[in-house]
Amino acid sequence: MTDASHPMTAGAGIFFDGRVSARRDVRVTLGPRTLQIDDAAGRLLAEWPYDEIESLSAPDTVLRLGRHGNATLERLEIFDPVFAAAVDARATQVDRSGGLQHRQRLAVVGLSVIAVASLLVVAWLGVPALAARIAPLLPVAVERKLGAAVDLQVRNALDTQHAGAAFECGNGAGQAAARAALGRLTGRLETAAALSMPLKFTIVHRKEANAFAIPGGQIYVFEGLIDTARDADELAGVLAHEIGHVAHRDGTRAVLQGAGLSFMFGMLLGDFVGGGAVVLAAKSVLKSSYSRDVEAAADVYGVGLMQKAGGNGAALAAILTRIGGATEPGMKILRDHPDTKARVAVIERLAHGIAGQAMLSPAEWSALRGICKG
């Protein structure tokens, strides 16, 4: 505020010259363009132009002034509120009412909200787009290393009994026929897919009807999925879908997306008490939004692969309907595979009702079903 008409033109203050810590009682005179500080003997200690005076952090009862851009920390303190108002009226940058600061804070809050919104947009669209561009550029060797690291974590998380090698199915001598049947099924799919990296299928002792792919071509199939499948084509349909994830390098994309989200939400946002929950929620919402498109693409790939391999493209729809209808709470397939009905409809449309031939003979299928038994 600039209002030189304020009547009071002189008052008392306390002055520190910024060179020595001595406290001096001074007389402050408000001239036409400058503020003059005189000591008790009438010597001029300092003369500050009004446009260089800034108000500094102080208790509510004190007006603490300094000179803007001054290397030494000269300080003038005024305790008389009437005289303080007179200084405020002349010095352009001094604003005792707090109106200026209030407006600045509003701008800060506004800008912060805009920054948060733009970061969310980047997280929503930018992170998956970036991950999709980067993932295909990674050499297969890097992806395999990544897969090996992820595999360690996955094994630890899945193998709750810590059974080690016994966690995998089909290693026993009595399961040679089952292994052969599985090899035939996956071999047909792998030949049809003709990927640049070899696939590895591992059947594990888990009751849930689920399967997933991790980076590097490793695909985990749960015992529960084989129990749920009514024929070899249904199992093959799910495997073809997972091979789709490998072909699209979705596992690597997911790792890259996770790293991107962790950076944005772990480092830039959410650093306050209770913010951990917000970050977690935002991450899971964003991840499920990514997964919608990814799953749809894998479905399309899976149907195509099944038809190329000579199987029934619609078998995936059949097993999805059954799993989706009988989901237990907390099951991964429900969380990661939204809108089962819509997916089933798309798959059936893509399959054109071509039944194909059975992927395995009945004898092979019944052998395969025993891979986790005995």
Next chain:
Amino acid sequence: MSSCRREPNFKNCRPAARRVIADTAGTDYPLAPMTGLQPSGGSVGGVRFLGARGAYARLLARGAGLLMVTLGLYRFWLMTDVRRFLWSNTEIDGETLEYAGTPLELLIGFLVAVALLVPVYAGFFIAALDLGVFGEMTGAIAFAGLAVLGQYAIYRARRYRLTRTVFRGLRFTQTGSAWVYAFRAVGWWIVTALTFGLAYPFQLASLERYKMRHTRYGTLPGRFAGTGFGLMWRGLPMWLVVMAPLALAVGAFVEVVDWSALTDAVTQTGDDVMGRVEGTNPALGEVVVFAMLMTGLSAVMAALLYPVFQAVVLRWWTSGLRFGAIEARSKLRIRHVYGAYMRFLWWGGLFTIALGVLAIPLLILIGVVAGKLPDSGAGDIAATLIGLGGYVVAALGYSTIYRATVLMSLWQLGAEALQLSGLDLLERVEAAGQASSPLGEGLADALNVGGY
């Protein structure tokens, strides 16, 4: 004091010049009585805290709301507001401190720190992909590296705060190497952990000596006069009360359990592990119950004694602070610190009741929403959002109440309990030093080791 009114140039007005000025202005101006200056002693003075609890609580509450809206980005502004409030309301010998830092500095420091940390994190991420010994060690190496970096940040952040602290026209400065401090600090933490906390007083004393030896007010050198034994002597009874039940629990295990039989029982294959364990070690159940009781007792004791611990450390620390011939002596009372915790429990309790009252209509709302939107998942999402909002409000609320009661009181009590001697020196300290970069604060924030 009436002489002041007659003399135009305010000669002989000290120390009550302010009061007189206010009188002449004819306003009812809330002036601080100058208890900090004792005319008889001259060089002896105290520290006063002028801030009102209500104003501080309002500042924190508004900040908490804005933190929520900005997902934490407001923290640089809130941190600066908090420091401005605490500094400018702390009056030493009749003159208040000034916090000269700005939120933008903190924001820039944070962004620079993030830019420095991203390659570090990326390096760890890539190294973790490497199998073999190095890959497996990555986690441990990262932990050790970040521990050192965290202490480095703490020292640099202290330097930032000190150089932004202005008192009587002079700033505080800090020299010394942050890396030396960081390695010392981590080394001490290891020793403290290995001695079950017994070395903690010596750790505090050593690190504080390093900090204060490199701290200056203008040209006035600081030092720390507290000793590890001084603190240990007061802390040892508390340590014994907390550790004794734990020692008893461990002793009971060693005494009663037949270890070889237990190992056999656990490592044998088969389903009935518990049955075999019970067969070989019939007393194990009782020992486990005893150990749980003792651990519980230890935890209760630790919780009850924590305010005493804080008071003892705070009094010991502030009593050891020296700047040249200026010496501090603290008369902090333990019961006052308990009072601060009582205030936290009281306001926390009221907040809990308020949350409970508000939660009932919200739960009804969730029920209605979930009922109206069956199967679509929208009901689930709405319920999750409401639950999440409730959690954030509760967590931020309790943390704000803690800061407004316990932390604020510790600052105020710690300050007001101080008696300073040798204060006549304050009339002739010379300025020295420059403002430092805010990178340390940014690192501390990015690594979550920040303080006030």
